[in-house]
Every structure is written in structure tokens, then in C-alpha cells.
Amino acid sequence: MRTTSLRPTAALISFVALAACSSKGGDPARQYGADPYLPEPHEYLLPPMSVPKAIGWKAGEMPTVSAGLKIEALATGLEHPRTLYTLPNGDILVVESNSPGTEPYRPKDFIAGKVKSRAGAAAKGGNRITLLRNTDGNGKPELRTVFIDHLHSPYGIVLVDDTLYVANTDAILAFNYVPGATRITSPGVKLADLPAGPIDHHWTKSMTASADGSKLYVGVGSNSNITENGMDVEAGRAAIYEVDRLTGAKRIFASGTRNPTSVAFEPQTRQLFAVVNERDEIGPDLVPDYLTSIRQGGFYGWPYSYWGSHVDVRVHPQRPDLVAQAIKPDYGLSSHVAPLGLVFSEGQHLSPAFANGAFIGEHGSWDRSPLNGYQVIFVPFVEGRPVGKQIPVVTGFLGKDNETVHGRPVGLALDQSGALLVADDVGNAVWRVSATQPGT
């Protein structure tokens, strides 16, 4: 392989071929479900990119919901809201956050910075948690306070007993929580360090707790797209950790998950699931992002392979032994949709169709044309497994011209009434989706 490809003529021919080949993505529906269509990988001189310009929502504009649902803005004017969490008393926590900021390492990082800022992804995060109290359930919070301030790129959040855990990008902090509290001023106590700088390419630390509350599960993303920052900085990354809640002792529960941006337990089987953002720059239809159950000790391929044993030639040296062990994910969501939010439905609050399954917030693509994602979908589950076709639930985040974007969905949660909450980090809003005919 190497001897032939080193020949000048072969290389020049391949350049011409790359320049000529179509870089348009196909129908995303071919990549939904357990057995997605996987084209041959391509490398580009300039990877296909399509970045809609962030324009936000004007007064009265809002996302579109499927039939039988209504949507309203629960909060606006937030600072880059990313994740949501509902406390037992119904109070809603909004984590406002963004990347801690990284120094450019390579010439292309300057270009990437420009792209991100056009898409509204470079906006400063609030580094805080805002509390919304909506006791009467009318969608208009009667109280809004800064709940915890001065955090360090927070993302995951979970309450166990009277302790609220916040996953900053570099550590899990524990805060004492008194029911009904509207503000926590006491400093958090560090439970455990998490892999962070100096690069911290994928900075989000998603988090959930086991049903008995004894363990926390933390998703840690890779420190690169595909090891271009070296293997040293990938130590302990692209993994899901299990952290003992009392001692803070942590171990890698599963690995090879490139960027596990949300982790959650399926309510019937108590099985851990994650949505994972897969690698970029080998084509508009590679690699499908996915929803999968997470097995203890499981290896899910990154960086050596994708979707089971499909080898990624960009990684050197290769590890055929690990490729042989790589687990195929359960359910493809199609390529570059960037699933960031995951919440399981709990009953028929929105619709009988959404009684059993997972809502997924798709932040939307940047290195694919046509655009993909930019919606909240529902994946039906049967007996604790994702099956069947995904259903769009909240759409209309993109402008009609497909070149502008009003908002991008991120984290999801259910409020006390079972309504679906959607964080929108470009529209800087939290949307509340509920049934038009309540009480079903």
C-alpha cells in the first residue's frame, strides 16, 4: 500500500480525484438505526464545510414542534445555556457554559476559530447555573436567580440526596443542597479531578448517577479529532468514568467513546446509555454519531476504528488487537448531527408515541453539506433497546434559507409535569415543549 501510494503519479492522480469528487452528503435516513450505510472514507485538501450564520430569534420567533405539541420560551437572554436539570421540587437548573478556550496549536486552528464564531459556538459561557422556578407550570417562571456562580466550564449536573454534583471541565464539585434553595454561595468541595487542560479539545463532562446514588458516571471526550495532538494527551480520555460518590475514587468504565456528550440510565432496564459524537473530516457521511448502551469494560473503537471494526488510517501506529474488540454501537443517528442532549421519556406526558424512548438534542453539523441535525428527535425503545425510526420532535432551528441558524439545541430535561425542556445555546433560550391537550 505504502509503496504504491508514494509514487508521484499515483499521488497526483489522487489529488485530482479528490478535487473532482462530489462532497455532498447523502440522505441521512440511510444512517438511522442499527445498521447504517457506511461509504468509503475520503480525505480532502479542504474538508467539506457548511456553517450557517448564527442570527438568533427575533421576538415571537420560535422552533416548530410536531402535531399535538406546543412550545414556549421558558427563559431567554441566557449566556450560552448547555445543560438542564430538574430538581425534586420542580426547580429547573440551567448550566450556562462554554469551552474554557484553547490556544491554537496548528495553522488550521485559526480557521476553525473563525468557523466556530460564525456558527455562534465561540460565544462566552456564563460559567454559572441559573435557577428557574415555574411552580404553576404556565411556562412563565415566577423566579429566576443565579444559583451557583464562578464555575469553570461546567456541564454535567446531578443531585443525589442532599448533594448537588457539578462537573466542571477539570473536576467534579460537590455542593450541599437544601430543598427549596434559590442560591448556593458556599464553595464546592472537590470530589474528583477530571482530565482537562492544556488542550481540552472536547471540554464537556457529562454526568449522571446510578439509581442507588452510589456511583456517578462521567463522559469525557477525546483531546482531538483523531489523535492529531498526539497519543500522550489522550490518556484517560474518550471514555466514560465511574466515580465512587463517597470516596471520589474513579475508574474507566468504558472507553473508545470519542465524545460522550450525554449519559443517562434507561428507566426500565437501568442500563447506562450515551450519545457519542464521532470523528470528522473523512466525508459528509462518515462517521455516524450514535446512541448506544454502555457495557462495563466495553471499547467502542476510537481512535483506531469506527462502527465496530472499520479502521481509521489516520491513526498510527494501528492497534488491530483493539479493533478486533471494538463494539458496534446500538443505533446510528447519521453523520455530524452532533447529539449533545439525551433524556429518556417517562410516560405519555407529551404523546402516546413518546411514551417509551429517548429524546436527543442534535446541535447540528458544520463539516457536512447539506446541513444535518439542528433538531430534537425521539428514538423509540422496546424492552430497553432503541428500535425503529427516529421521529423529529422540535425543528425549525435553521432559517428557511438553510444558511442562517436561529438556535441550536443542546441539553434536554423533563420538567416536573413531564414537559420537554430544550437548552438552545445560540438562541440563548430554554424552550418548553408540552402537549396541547394535557392529561393524556
Place this chain on the structure above:
Amino acid sequence: MLVQKPSGNVVSCGDLQGGQMRRPIGHRRARALLHGGFIGAGAVLLIAAFGTDYTYYTTALWQWANFSAWLITAGLIVMLVAVILLVIDFATGRAGRLNTGSFILVTAAALLSLVNAFVHSRDAWTSVVPQGILLSAVSTILLLIAGARGWSLAMSRATGDRP
């Protein structure tokens, strides 16, 4: 040490005085071309990228590929400066005839390096192997030949010779 005198003959240092003495009376003093040194500086950066590519090829240590990406970017920026100075050399009458052979060599190396900058913007192993290092090697050969011919892409107008 050898010094090239305006007539193009190679003479020893001791002969320099005599060479200047032989300049025709009334001949305008040749003004140095501005671009030549920058061609050489840009070429050094682009040639160095072949060295770092080769080291990455043998070690797979990412920082060498990172060096290559920066060296090629910096080399292209210096080459761009050289092109601007070459235009100024022509515009201000410093430069006479274009030195076609060197011009083609350096232009080809710069264009290949521009492609190579994009190849090096890929991630990890395939940002260098095989296409990146191949382009670095070809650029290096072209630039070494251009260097052996002297870095200037044009003749100095005053003497009809290289500065």
C-alpha cells in the same frame, strides 16, 4: 572565499578591488535586488519541513507533523513577501530580465507547498504520509536546484547579471 564580481567571473577576494576598478566610467551603480534573500529564507523553511516530515514518518511523534505544518505556512508567507518584493524590483527598475529557469523552479515549489499546506491541515498520520512528505520532498529538490542557481528570480538591470 570566492566573490562573484559584476561581470559574472569568479575571482578571489584579493581581486575585488581590481574588479571594481574595471567598471566602465559613467555606468550606473547596480542596486541590489530586494527579493532574492526572501526567496532563500522561504526556501529554507519549506526545505526544513521535509526534514520534520521525515522525522514524523520515522517516529510518529505528532509534534514533528505540527512543526511541518507551521514551517510550510511560514515558508509560504515569506515566499509571498518575496513575490511582492519581486514586483517592486521590476516596478522600480532594479530588475531586468526574468530568470525563467529559477522562476519556474521556485513557482512550482511554492504551488506544491500551497497544496501541501492543505494536506498538512489533515489530522494525524495522513497529514504527512504519504502525500505530505512526497510534496515536501519534491519541493525540496526543486528549491535546492533553484538555490544552486542563486536565489534571485531576475537579472539585475544595471549589469544584466545577478546581483
